[in-house]
Amino acid sequence: MKNLLSGNEAIARGAYEAGVTVATAYPGTPSTEIVETVAKYPEIYSEWAPNEKVALEVGIGASIAGARVLVAMKHVGVNVAADPLFTFSYTGVNGGLVLISAGDPGMHSSQNEQDNRYYAKFAKVPMLEPSSSQEAKDMVKAAYLLSETFDTPVMVRTTTRIAHSQTPVDTEKRQECQLKEYVKNPKKYVMIPAYGRMRHKVVEERRMALEKESDASPWNRIEWGDKKIGIITSGINYQYVKEAAGSASILKLGMINPLPKKVITEFVSQVDEVYVVEELEPFIEEQVKSWGLSVIGKDVFPRTGEFSPELIAEKLLGQTGAEEAAAAAEQPIPVRPPVLCPGCPHRGMYYVINKLKLKVTGDIGCYTLGALPPLEAMDSCICMGASIGTALGMEKARGKEFGQKLVAIIGDSTFMHSGITGLLDVVYNKGTTTTIILDNRTTAMTGHQDNPGTGYTVNKEETVEVDLLNLVKALGIKRVIEVDPYDLDKVEEILKEETVADEPSVIIAKRPCALLDKSVQPPMAIDQDKCTGCKRCMKLGCPAIVLDGEEITINYTQCNGCELCIQVCRFDAIGKAGDK
Amino acid sequence: MIKPVDILIVGVGGQGTVLASKILAQVGLEIGVDVKVSEIHGMAQRGGSVVTQVRFGQKVHSPIIKKGGADIILAFEKLEALRWLDYLSGDGQIIVNDQQIDPMPVIMGAVQYPQGILDTINNSAANTLVIDALTLAKEAGNIKTANVVLLAILARQLDVPKEVWLKALENIVPAKFFEVNRKAFELGYK
Structure with a gap:
């Protein structure tokens, strides 16, 4: 029987079958499950690296040392890893290295929808793109051969609908792979200018050889x-095209960098009208047009968001493709944006920040949800680790007084990822910024992965736990305070003190993610006789506290018993469900 | 082999839609049909509107279902049932859990939770089934098994032996929670 695997699980399986012995990643939706799955194979050393740059560097080391290596990250993670990637393209590999780049058209869980196909062209490395889990597995295996044959890292690109769709996969046995011999070879691996110039020529020759390879590749096929x-x-859009316009002639591209020029030219010459169906940027379209061929792409198809079979049917055939539906609702349907969970330790911090009317430079993680109503406690959020540098920049632009009404907010995993260097800048360049590290003991948003601060590896083996307090002190921060974010009075007292201090300070708000704490607390209830309806508790933005007609009530199926609302209520109207 | 069927499972992040879809997909694999499942992880899961799309058929291409293409919608929450109603086919069936979870705009008083959702759905859909899954889950011993109660209601609609469902349930639910989930399944399947 076949196994039903997500694209991510299939990639992990492909790496396993290809004899990979080292796998490394930083978690990021939609790529996280790749290394989570790989970590279950005892034959493969797996790790969560502190960030994507380190992940790729570990991968490069393992490749030079002769192992087959898998490195995985989300699309914006490749930005972080771009520095080693571009030069690794010059050195090439010893053991094969495959870099997975998982894109997120439609931004289900990302801050932008950049098209990472350009990275492959920019770094001059081959890129494969699967259309199903079976292809994801098979392409990863083929990518190792490509990597070792052409002496290059190979990128495999997925998008959310490939990464998180589960489709049947035939699994095969693992092929054990001997470590390649390690031979010191500075002209290949030491990229000083003299050697780099030599390698650049090799890269250009490789690029031309890969163009021929793409034309011969079985992954590029005409139906x-x-x-x-x-x-x-290519990719998921192949499936949509099959569904929406299955009778058309289709050139399905699996090797998307370099493009198969001969195959495409031949295809275009044989059909009356050619459409390029690609999400996001006109990556294929512009190259094909540059060869003097006539194709239709972004004149018709959007450059933003995800496609669907309906969209393709509409643009290609002028029909909606939608079938006769049950009547749609006529009344307006309230949106349901994501929210901080009931009992989330971040909630109390935002409550106090709002009370003190502080400005917030934010960062990437669950706590970014504090930007949404009703908390709306965030002024900026750019990328992983940006909160601290951004806060310093604001202070430098507008002066210390402005800085005293400003905090940077960053999670524990994000701080390890790329917050440390920002804090170093605050110290070095005499900022007074207050940084709040929301230490919930995990990488929560991506599904609870460990990080250097949790004391556990990807395999849940115990390891050294970073001493956050002393790390911050060692950077030169003298004012470091730990606080329990459930203790609202204490949080308020500390925030008032630290924001006005004439030197930089760090507040570590330490409490595990509410979803990690499996102990069951009794839910809260509101004593309607005592409740005055002031709605102070509702300023917490807790999804369990709702308005039922005129009454404020607590939804017992949602409440996790964190008791923040008890602290906030001035009328002693809230207590444990049994007591009130 | 059952006839091709497209199923949407909709609800609120945290209600256990992902687990239910996992079991459903496993069942599809067991009975030898082509299966595709699409779901979204990450930020949307945190109390947001979530949807999993499950397609069974001889050969399935797109993992996502068209508007008006769903044969069955399994809705864990009333408002989510309403939100996805236009995905239901003209002669489709919708199974609605009679539970209300207010989204933040409603909690804040910016908008009202729509009144009479069940009537609206009943009037539009060819076939509506309303279930109080929380009560049955409580009866099973844990309100968190409401997802399995709902899955069992869905199971009743599909031409697949009960044993296949129970086997998939056992394969996917952690061993220590199997008994309470089995009970929940039985209560829903009755």
């Missing part, structure tokens, strides 16, 4: 159909 319409597509 002839009606020759009035030809469609060039």
Whole structure:
């Protein structure tokens, strides 16, 4: 029987079958489950690196040392890893290295929807793109051969709908792979200018050889159909095209960098009208047009968001593709944005920040949800680790007084990822910024992965736990305070003190994520006789506290018993459900 | 082999839709159909509107279902049932858990939770089934098994032996929670 695997699980399986012995990643939706799955194979050393740059560097070391290596990250993670990637393209590999880049068109869980296909072209490395989990597994295996044959890292690109769709996969046995011999070779691996210049020539020769390879690649195939319409597509859009316009002629691209020029030219010459169906940027379209071929792409298809079979049917055939539906609701349907969970330790911090009317430079993690109503406690959020540098910049631009009404907020995992250097700048350049590290003992948003601060590895083995307090002190911060974010009075007292201090300070708000604490606390209830309806408790933005007509009530299926609302109520109207 | 069927499982992040879809997909695999499942992880899961799309068929291409294409919608929450109603096919069936979870705009008083959702759905859909899954889950011994109660209601609609469902349940639920989940399944399946 086949196994039903997500794209991510299939990639992990492919790496396993290909004899990979080292795998490294930093968690990021939609890539996280790759190394989570790989970590279950005892044959493979797996790790969560502190960030994507380190992940790739560990991978490069393992490759030079002769192992087959898997490195995985989300699309914006490749920005972080871009520095080693571009030069690694010059050195090439010893053991094969495959870098997974998981994109997120539609931004289900990302801050931008950049198109990472350009990275492959920019770094001059081959890129494969699967259309199903079976292909994801098979392509990863093929990518190791490509990597070792052409002496190059290989990128495999997925998007959310591939990474998180589960489709049937045939699994095979693992091929054990001997470590390649390690030979010191500075002209290949030491990229000083003299050697780099030599390697650049090698890269250009490789690029031309890869163009030939792409034309011969079985991953680029034509499915002839009606020759009035030809469609060039790849990835998940191949499936949408099959569904929406299955009778058309289709050129399905699996090797998308370099593009198979001969195959595409031949295809275009055989059909009346050619469409390029690609999400996001006109990556394929612009290259094909640059060869003097006539194709239709972004004139018709959007450059933003995800596609769907309906969208493709509408743009190609002028029909909606939607079937006769049950009547849609006529009344307006309230949106349901994500929220901080009931009992979330971040909630109390935002409550106090709002009370003190502080400005907040934010960061990437669950706590970014503090930006949404009703908390709306965030002024900026750019990328992993940006909160601290951004806060310093604001202070430098507008002066110390402004800085005293400003805090940077960053999670524990994000601080380890790239917050440390920002804090170093605060100290070095005499900022007075207050940084709040929300230490919930995990990487929560991506599904609770460990990090250097948790004391556990990806395999849940015990390891050294970073001493956050002393790390911050060692950077030169003299004012470091730990606080329990459930203790609202204490949080308020500390925040008042630290924001006005004439030197930089760090507040470590330490409490595990509410989803990690499996102990069951009794839910809260509101004594309606005592409740005055002041709605102070509702300023917490807790999804369990709701307005039921005129009454404020607590939804017992949602409440996790954190008792923050008890602290906030001035009328002693809230207590444990049994007591009130 | 059952006929091709497209199923949407909709609800609120945290209600256990992902587990239910996992079991459903496993069942599809057991009975030898082509299966595709699409879901979204990450930020949307935190109390947001969530949807999992499950497609069974001889050959399934797209993992996502078209508007008007769903044969069955399994809705864990009333407002989410309403939100996805236009995905239901003209002769489709919708199973609605009679539970209300207020989204933040409603909690804040910016908008009202729509009144009479069940009537609206009943009037639009060819076939509506309303279930109080929380009560049955409580009866099973843990309100968190409401997802399995709802899955069992869905199971009743599909032409697949009960044993196949129970086997998939046992494969996917952690051993120490199997008994309470089995009980929840039985209560829903009755």
